[in-house]
Amino acid sequence: MRSCGIVVEYNPLHNGHVYHIQEARKLTESDCMIAVMSGNFMQRGEPAILDKFSRTEAALQAGVDLVVELPFLYAVQHADLFAKGAVAILDALGADHLVFGSEDGTINAFHQAQLKRRAKKGVFDEILKQSLEQGLSYPEASRAAYENIGINSTLDLQSPNNILGFAYLRAAEQLHANIHVDTIPRIKADYHDQSITGPIASATSIRSARLRNQTENIKQAVPESTYAALQDIKQLHSWEDYFPLLRYLILTHTPEVLRTIQGMDEGLEYRFKRYIQQSVSFQQFLAHVKTKRYTWTRLQRVCVHLLTNSHKELITEWLDNKELPYIRILGMSKAGRAFLSSKKKQLEVPLFTQLKDNSHPVADLELQASDAYYSTLLPAAAAAARKQEISPPIFV
Amino acid sequence: MRSCGIVVEYNPLHNGHVYHIQEARKLTESDCMIAVMSGNFMQRGEPAILDKFSRTEAALQAGVDLVVELPFLYAVQHADLFAKGAVAILDALGADHLVFGSEDGTINAFHQAQLKRRAKKGVFDEILKQSLEQGLSYPEASRAAYENIGINSTLDLQSPNNILGFAYLRAAEQLHANIHVDTIPRIKADYHDQSITGPIASATSIRSARLRNQTENIKQAVPESTYAALQDIKQLHSWEDYFPLLRYLILTHTPEVLRTIQGMDEGLEYRFKRYIQQSVSFQQFLAHVKTKRYTWTRLQRVCVHLLTNSHKELITEWLDNKELPYIRILGMSKAGRAFLSSKKKQLEVPLFTQLKDNSHPVADLELQASDAYYSTLLPAAAAAARKQEISPPIFV
Incomplete structure (x- = not known):
């Protein structure tokens, strides 16, 4: 079986992503498309608008055969660490190819660089x-x-996708990964585009339209399943939903405790404490705290780590660890299952089809991050989401 | 000026409380009625249905001249510590009398006991x-x-009010307080009565009617100001509002961290971790965790201490400290102000008319507890409440 890996966030999955899946499959003539996907928090330090299970379903319906979780440990980190985690997983799974979308679109430019x-x-x-x-x-x-x-x-x-692509290549080299890396050009729609103007739109513009309740406009830019999921307001997550909780944490924690949180360095805890008092929204808070050195994205990541109670000690220990902790399957098609069966025996990394408490510190961190993510839901919905976190993968 | 202290929670202030104020004033012929009032959390481990400022206003309108805060440190503790804090404040202020309402109603029975x-x-x-x-x-x-x-x-x-009264007498003795303690009989309405049947009703029945939206029924049992405050749904607080936050805290904290919280003893942290998963409401959670040894009230207090991030170390250090940390004024009438002026020079305890950050560890704990209390409000309302916490007292 020929297989091709892609590294995704799907926040949310849109037509551009479907094109990426189809083109990567065509280019590599693969039987199994493997998506390594961030869980409930994104690389740029944001809660995913839809949870990982909803996005896994969308991915499977869009043609992905195997959805593997990029552990929270690597997902909410700068491009190099994000890429390292994703490539290590694809390499461990024995994927033949990795195809990323980029602004440049020619792999030669990446090799030259x-x-x-x-x-x-x-x-x-x-x-x-x-x-x-x-x-x-x-x-x-x-x-x-x-x-x-x-x-x-x-x-x-x-360009953000060139940066990520370059990081995948470097990671593959560093890990001596036996994987063939290629790129396809992204079809037009600037990453940061704020409005939807056709069937190809940026994820940013789709989230922004959704949060402004312009759901009709979204229809043209996303597959049916994403559209349906975005209709259910109870499922949506944005930073503003977490702001009361973040505010609570910053106010009720001492600077000493805040300092134990991943990324809370160089006195940032004091800036957090000072500016939280006068901020009535997440946007306002970050605008206050932001400086030249502390970029918006870096601050968002610190906020994710605070929200998820991710301590420096644990994060550093496991990021420094050369071993991949485990591979966790979120969903699969028949082809994905066949692929896994064919690889199972030669896997050198534990394969988790279900997370359990105390199975691995990195898995515990994943559960903890998800508990934080679900904490804005009503208690019954949060409990149901928790249950799904420890259930077997989605199978279609 | 003759003065009389009362120890109150006013959760919320009702006609029975007005009667208590009036009768105590009459009995002691006092010019200044001083209420030592719990802040935002109650002795039995509950968030106050209305915040301390709303309750201070109600107290002043009901005839109290000086409202002094019983620090959070003492307020959410068993009867002996609660009484010790309250009596110490009245003694330090030089109050001549302390009059409590009790089921028994004759001070002789208390002295005999x-x-x-x-x-x-x-x-x-x-x-x-x-x-x-x-x-x-x-x-x-x-x-x-x-x-x-x-x-x-x-x-x-x-009987709950006999227990508290007995604790006041013991505290006065232990502190060698120069205060004359007396009691008046509570007028009928059992403390735990669940329904309002006339102008005198229990605070429990009023809260319960309010949370069931039976506001019309409440009218007969409370003064105008309490009624008006209870109409504003945005102001109301109950344990269920805090349940998502409590759930978040229990899920994202390790047992080791939970164990540092006041009252989290004898492996209770593991019971919390175990039962939080399957609970979709505060009531359900507590019903799961409760045992013969862990009473409902004790568990509620632990939950308050978890919510407010109150660590054993700090609480124990300051409870063991014989000195009263400070006296904080929440509100006063002209008579209350005159009383304070007359006593100011002989006060041996710092008098705070405004809380400030870092003025005293016990005051910082108070602010922290209030930040936790306000965390269920919308961000703008929470910020406004925070501002009030560090503003001068209410003056009528």
Whole structure:
């Protein structure tokens, strides 16, 4: 069986994603499409608008054969760690291909950029270090370093999907992964586009339309299943829903306790404590706390880690650990099941079809993050969601 | 100026409370009625249905001249500690009298009971200890000990207001307080009565009617100001409102962290973790966790301490401290202000007319508890309530 991996968030799944699945399958002539998907929290530090099970179902209906969870540990991290987790999972599963969508769209540009980076590693690292010391944020410092070694003429590393793609290639190299990486061009719709203007729209514009209740407009841009899920207001999650809880946590925790949270560094806990008093929304709070060094995305990730009670100690320990903790299946088709059966014997990583309490610290963190995610639901719905978290995968 | 203290919760203030204020003033011929009032959480471990400011206003309108806050530190504790805090405040303020309402209604019965207890202290303590070891709850063990030394023939210590009154007398003795303690009989309405049948009704029945939206029925049993406050649904607080938050906390905290919370003893953290999964309401959760030893009230107090992030270490340190940390004024009339002016110079305890961050650990705990209490409000309302917490007292 030929297999192809893709790395996704599906927040929510839209027509552009369906195109990606279809084109990647065509390009690699694969029998099994494997999606490594973030769980309930996104890479940029946001709660997913729909929970992981709803998005798993949408993925299966859109043609994915196997949905594997990117553990929370890697999912809410900068591009390099996010990519490392995803590629490690695909490699462990023995996927033949990895195909990502990118603004550039030609894999050659990525390979060239990679060669340049390798050749000038010393200079790159030096500029990165200096820029960070000057108070630039990590993305800004990377940009400066890339610019300095002349990568920009080869690959535009200001585009979010180019950045991620470049990170997948680097991760594959670092992990000595036996996987063939390729890219397809994303079809038009700027990642940050704020409005839906046709059948291809950005996830950002779809979320934004949904939160403004413009559901009719969404119809053209998403498959049936996503549209139906987005209709159910009780299922939707956004940062503003969590703001009272976040506010509660910041007010009732001492700076010492806040400091134990992943990403709460350099006195950020005091900025949190100072600005929470005068903020009546998440947007307002982040706008207050934001500085040149603390980017919006970085602050959102810290907020996710606070909300999910993710401590530095645990996160660091397991991120530093070279071993992949486990592979967790969220959903599969018949082809996905066949693929798993064919690989089962040679898997060197535990395969979880169900999470259980105390099975693994990284799995416990996953459950904890989901408990936090579901905490804005009514108690009965939260309890039902919890039950689904420890149930067998979705099978279609 | 002659002054009389009363110890109150006003959850909410009703006609029986107005009667208590008037009768105590008459009995002691006082110019200044001082109410020591619990803040946002009640002695039995419940969020107050109305916040402390709304209840302070109601108290002032009902004839109280000075409303002083019983710090959260003492307020959510068993009767002895609750009484100790309240009597210490009245003593420090130099109040001449303390008048409590009781089922018994004659102070002589309390004095007799007190004498009996003192005479048989050794036996009492022994029976108490044995009963606790046998797994009885603290109230049950006390009851057994009182029965054994024959107090029951003198004073019925099964009645909640007799228990509290007895605790005031003991506290006054222990603190060598220079205060004259007296009691008046409560007018009919059993403390635990569940329905309103006339102008005198229990606070329990009023809360319960309000939460069932039977507001018309409440009118006969409360003054105008309480009635108006209870009409505003956005102001009301009940345990069920906090259940999602409580659930979140129990699920996302490790047993080790839960164990640092005041009252979380003897493996209770594991019972909390086990039963939270299957509970979809606060009532259901407590019914699951409850045992013979863990009474409902005790469990509710633990839940308050969890919600307010009150750690054993801090609570124990300050409860053990003999000094009263401060006296905080919530509201006053002209007479109340005159009383304060007349006493100011001889006060040996800091007088706070406004709370500020970092002014005192016990005051910080108060702010923290209030932040937790307001966390179920919409963000703008929570921020406004926070502002009121650090504003000057209400003056009428």
